[in-house]
Amino acid sequence: MPALEIRALTAGYGKDPVLRGIDLTVTSGVTAILGSSGCGKTTLLRAVAGFVQPAAGTIDVAGTRVVGGGGGGGGRSVPARRRGIGYVPQEGALFPHLTVARNIAFGLPRGQRRNAGGVVAEALAMVELDPSLAARFPHQLSGGQQQRVALARALAPQPSLVLLDEPFSSLDAGLREETGRAVVRALRAADAAAVLVTHDQGEALSLADQVAVMAQGRFLQVAPPAEVYLEPADPQVASFIGHASLLPGEGDGAGRATCAVGELAVRPGHPGTAGPAGPAGPVQLAIRSEQVQIRTDGAGTPGEVVDVSFFGHDATVRLRLDSGEQLAARTPADSVPHPGEKVRLSVVGEVVAFAGQPGA
Known part of the structure; x- marks a missing residue:
């Protein structure tokens, strides 16, 4: 079954629609949502995550309907915390007063946090970070290390879907590429599908298995990177x-x-x-x-x-x-x-x- 299935999704803020009846299917791997600023990329991610209530349409995550299915205005909506989705925001959003280990454990259900040493070690290995970093605080890490910790926190509960909102935009060019490839390897090791929002074409084409080009709240083309580049839809x-x-x-x-x-x-x-x-x-x-x-x-x-x-x-x-x-x-x-x-x-x-x- 698809990790994510979106049908006829319309969403916005107030009376102005940002997303205009879009469809998207993510079966596995990384899907990059690519478009210029203001096209609706982040609104889409926030709707899937549960931070924005769509006006219409349906969203299914790993076969479970989390938006739609009855009533008006998008129907019922499963709360964000119960959607089983990992979320990595743009700046990582690590808790500055918690160690790396406690940041990663924070993503687990409360009953699992006290004895989370094995999960933390596995998550650090997945994102290719040395286990000695577990005792450090976020300010003692580089930008790339912080983003990997944020991903480890998202992967710790073993979600079927991970959402990444321009997670590499604050990194310099060399670190951005290195971190991006490490993140993709970690996602594949965890067998988690991912939706990556970006405005960077090189990032989308090099990291993604599927690219969805967005403009004005609609998808212009959804296809593998080579097809989007060599056989553009319009x-x-x-x-x-x-x-x-x-x-x-x-x-x-x-x-x-x-x-x-x-x-x-x-x-x-x-x-x-x-x-x-x-x-x-x-x-x-x-x-x-x-x-x-x-x-x-x-x-x-x-x-x-x-x-x-x-x-x-x-x-x-x-x-x-x-x-x-x-x-x-x-x-x-x-x-x-x-x-x-x-x-x-x-x-x-x-x-x-x-x-x-x-x-x-």
């Missing part, structure tokens, strides 16, 4: 995941399309959005930054460098074409052009094509 998903540039063009229905950068090989987006050889007629082309090659001379479409974002290992270059349209390119660190420089560009590989023009 132009909005394509531009959000990987920051693809969207250009209008004309498709020939035979795997080619013409746009401001010339004639390109195309493939349809999500299966069912067009024929196997791509759409015919007006199209929107999603061009990934890694597909755009820049050179300072020779053949290619002329353009001008608008600005450069340098990241050390590479750089993102924003370009303006003679047509006035813009697109982004990703270049190696040793070949970064300067703002205002005139360049030539070409596109390699197939680009994703969607039938219709913007706003159609």
